[in-house]
Amino acid sequence: MHLLVYLPLLLPLPAVLAARPLADRLEPRAATWLLTLCALALAVLSCAALGILATAGLIRLSLAAWAGHWSAATVRAGDPVTWAEAAPAAVLLLVAAFAAARMLTRRVRALLATSAEAACLPGIDQLVILDDPAPDAYALPGLPGRIVVSTGMLHALDHADRDAMLAHERAHLTCHHYAFLAAAQLAATANPLLRPLATAVGYTVERWADENAATACGDRRQVARAVGKAALATTRTPVRRHLPGAALGLLGFRRDPLHRAGPVPRRVAALLAPPLPGRPTLPLDRSLIPLAATAGAVAASALCAFAAAHDFHLLLEIAGAS
Template identity: 35%
Template sequence: MNHHVLVPAGLVLLTGCLVPWLVARARWAQQVPRLALAVWAACGAVFAGATALMPAQLVLTNESSHRLTDMVLTFHFPAPARLLALDGRQLLALSLSLAVLSVPTTSFVRRLVRARRVRTRHAGVLRLVGRYDPALRATVLDDERPAVYCLPGRSRRVVVSSGAVDTLTPAQLAAALAHERAHITGRHHLLVAAAEAFAAVFPRLPLARHGGSAVPLLLEMAADDRALRRCTRDALATALYALASGRAPRSAFAAGGPSAALRMRRILTPYSAGHPVLLGLSTIAAAGLAMAPLVVACCAFPR
């Protein structure tokens, strides 16, 4: 077996198993959700790339695979003219890599298209039964149950039920609206689609299994943190309490929901931002050091 396959194999184990296992159990992840989300996104991207590189390294000759390893480690990719001069074995390796990479990519695109279709239909219904409130900059829907949710993407809009307008105070309503607008601004639906795509393609992989449940919760916490820039902790926490039983249509983000109790406790419990960030960076650095022996070994072998 070509020894240069150790680098992508190590990356697959690192980003598909080790780092997700560590982050899923780390307390700092919920304290600094944006850092945790960046780790999940990086693991997904590196795992997909490393999985695509493995068949290429198995097919290529020792000299060609050494050059490929050097390019990946130094981020020095060939010019388009050089790609056109590839021989038969190199073209086969490229085709295999693209075929492997196309599986999660296709699943990701399909989920984006499907979610967009659902949101577009719901937006059409809202245009018929809802009314736009310029003061709230949101669509008000006549429903006595308190609910606040948003439709991200091209159909972007924030929806408020009349029950929420009657139940929440102005400060609480502003906090809930800020939370929903954070989802839209952050394009959180893209990360949800990516997590769902990995869960569908790699259902038993720790990256997919843990990420499928962790990413949506971290996105809600990240939206809470962004909303807290414009509102008080008490206003957001009490708004979550009032909206905890609220529901949202598929492919939408709701301010309440099943995670409301956990997020309320997090909002009302102050913490120091520096400490969890250092813990998170230490976890990432420690996991990254696990790749050092493989990288050194592959670079040390002669071509």
């Protein structure tokens, strides 16, 4: 158990290194699902490893042995985990749990506030136009959600660009992209090593919306032009309006430090290239190596955490029989 329990704390590193290649090489929808689920799994497994270490130190206490009806001497003889290892693990686990709970509370509040603001916007249609010279366009999650566009953004885009922009924002709402972002951020909060995966999810949801817009418009180059024009317009006239925490815009999820605007050039280049296949193809697909590294990291973390928990259970059984 002693060595196995540490591996789930280190195995996120291969997935972190593979995050950007996967975001660039996999079809965006598949990449979003893969990266989000891997981030959540690795966060849970790393927290489980910390929990095993902390509990291994706790059962050394005489009071814990009395309450659990096991032999403290047998535990101390058979458990290689020392107090110097268990105490930091307990502190890290408490910090991770507190940070994750705090982040989840903030995200729920942001989503509720965004939904309330979407319901209070004027009109009954999904599209809301604000009289604001600062160019901006974003989607507000809600029931059913609203798309907010400023007059400044409408003036910066022509008719075809507007269609592409609206298709992009509709994709954010219909595909529930905020849920993927919130899940990835939750994992990164519980385990800061996973922040690159959360950043990659912020990119892949924008690529997902780009591809949906390209399908709706029937012209990938048109969507690329719309993204580029919107970025240039925003650069020339920075957005001054305070946006809700759950807003997703054409230029990215910009309300959180994990998801800064862009990277627009990578998105434009991807739109100007042929669409990626829905699944990797053997034997030459460049996505296979980072995909294998990520899957291997998750599988190895799960195996090591299970083996450590099994050994810990056997130790308690032996101590209880002593």
